[in-house]
Amino acid sequence: MKIIAINSSMRKGRTYELLTNIGKKLDYDFEIINLKDYKINYCLGCEVCIKKDYCVIKDDVEKLKEKLINADGIIISTPVYIENISGALKTFFDRNCKWVHRSELIGKPVLLVSTTAGSGLKEVLNYLESVVISWGMKPCGKIGRKIQEKKDVSSEELQLFIDNIEGKSKKEIIKLSRLIRFQVQKAMSTNLLDLDKHFWEKNGLIIKSYFYEENTKINPISKFISNQFGKFLSKKIRENAQKVKIQGGDKIG
Ligand SMILES: Cc1cc2nc3c(=O)[nH]c(=O)nc-3n(C[C@H](O)[C@H](O)[C@H](O)COP(=O)(O)O)c2cc1C
Structure with a gap:
């Protein structure tokens, strides 16, 4: 070692x-x-x-x-x-x-x-x-x-x-604050940059509730809340990106 x-x-x-x-x-x-x-x-x-x-x-x-x-x-x-x-x-x-x-x-x-x-x-x-x-x-x-x-x-x-x-x-207890933080990183990485998205997909992080899950204890309610939060954030980021694209297009037009 x-x-x-x-x-x-x-x-x-x-x-x-x-x-x-x-x-x-x-x-x-x-x-x-x-x-x-x-x-x-x-x-x-x-x-x-x-x-x-x-x-x-x-x-x-x-x-x-x-x-x-x-x-x-x-x-x-x-x-x-x-x-x-x-x-x-x-x-x-x-x-x-x-x-x-x-x-x-x-x-x-x-x-x-x-x-x-x-x-x-x-x-x-x-x-x-x-x-x-x-x-x-x-x-x-x-x-x-x-x-x-x-x-x-x-x-x-x-x-x-x-x-x-x-x-x-x-087993390591992963608290809600850490789960939420993971979801923020996931939402940013998977919606803003292809390189990040590829990495998160390739490493299976996209379907995970935390960076690593083996030997961890995650409260199911915390897991649910953080997953929902992640989905909500992803949606907002995508909507925002779309708005910026449309506004950019308008300006050019
Ligand atoms: C630039 C500098 C800033 C420091 N700021 C602090 C500080 O904000 N609070 C504090 O208690 N000690 C402060 N110290 C003391 C160091 O934290 C302390 O001496 C430390 O253990 C030194 O580690 P070292 O012997 O491995 O270099 C400061 C020392 C230096 C050189």
């Missing part, structure tokens, strides 16, 4: 120390990727990745993506910078915005880690969770530490991640 851990601090400080600590407790092939050692340019905002499925920037992002895609589990870590994630990690996230449309990490277990001098830990860990959920990943815990806390990472904090890597986890 291969675990890739991303350290998005520009130094080997407390965040790196925590990752090293985690690595020692995991009996797997463990690699820490320090983003500072890779060339990661800013996203240009051209959306070519979304619309044409390639990135115009030639740097190390593709290499990093491959490492994540091939990993059995991923750890994403960041120091709290101005109540948020580090700029390096945000740049890396921006460069992978295609994954919100066509994720290559669906169902992959992910552990989230953050360090701080005092503030922002909860908000940053929640933000990280929100990103990985939009990529269809499987969140398996959040570990946060204040720098003055010298507490090691405990086995309990790693258990869910380990269970998921080994395929021994209990």
Whole structure:
């Protein structure tokens, strides 16, 4: 089993120390990727990745993506910078915005880690969770530490991640908010861009209630509500697209 851990601090400080600590407790092939050692340019905002499925920037992002895609589990870590994630990690996230449309990490277990001098830990860990959920990943815990806390990472904090890597986890409860979010992504992806639609069809996501359904517990009422919401949203998006087309046609005419 291969675990890739991303350290998005520009130094080997407390965040790196925590990752090293985690690595020692995991009996797997463990690699820490320090983003500072890779060339990661800013996203240009051209959306070519979304619309044409390639990135115009030639740097190390593709290499990093491959490492994540091939990993059995991923750890994403960041120091709290101005109540948020580090700029390096945000740049890396921006460069992978295609994954919100066509994720290559669906169902992959992910552990989230953050360090701080005092503030922002909860908000940053929640933000990280929100990103990985939009990529269809499987969140398996959040570990946060204040720098003055010298507490090691405990086995309990790693258990869910380990269970998921080994395929021994209990059923994951997918809440209504996550189901709704999936439906929003589905409605956008299947009605606005052929490339996305093809991906969602090819991967069977079009008929699913969530990115992955095995080993999950989904309340039937929540499933029904979110599915209905998805259908409603799809209809609205199609109607809107039609209106824009007609108005565009009128103008030309
Ligand atoms: C640019 C910058 C911004 C920071 N912003 C915050 C902050 O908003 N709140 C906070 O409590 N600590 C803040 N810190 C402190 C770091 O979160 C803390 O030192 C972190 O654990 C450093 O991780 P590292 O040792 O892995 O680099 C900031 C540090 C830097 C360098």
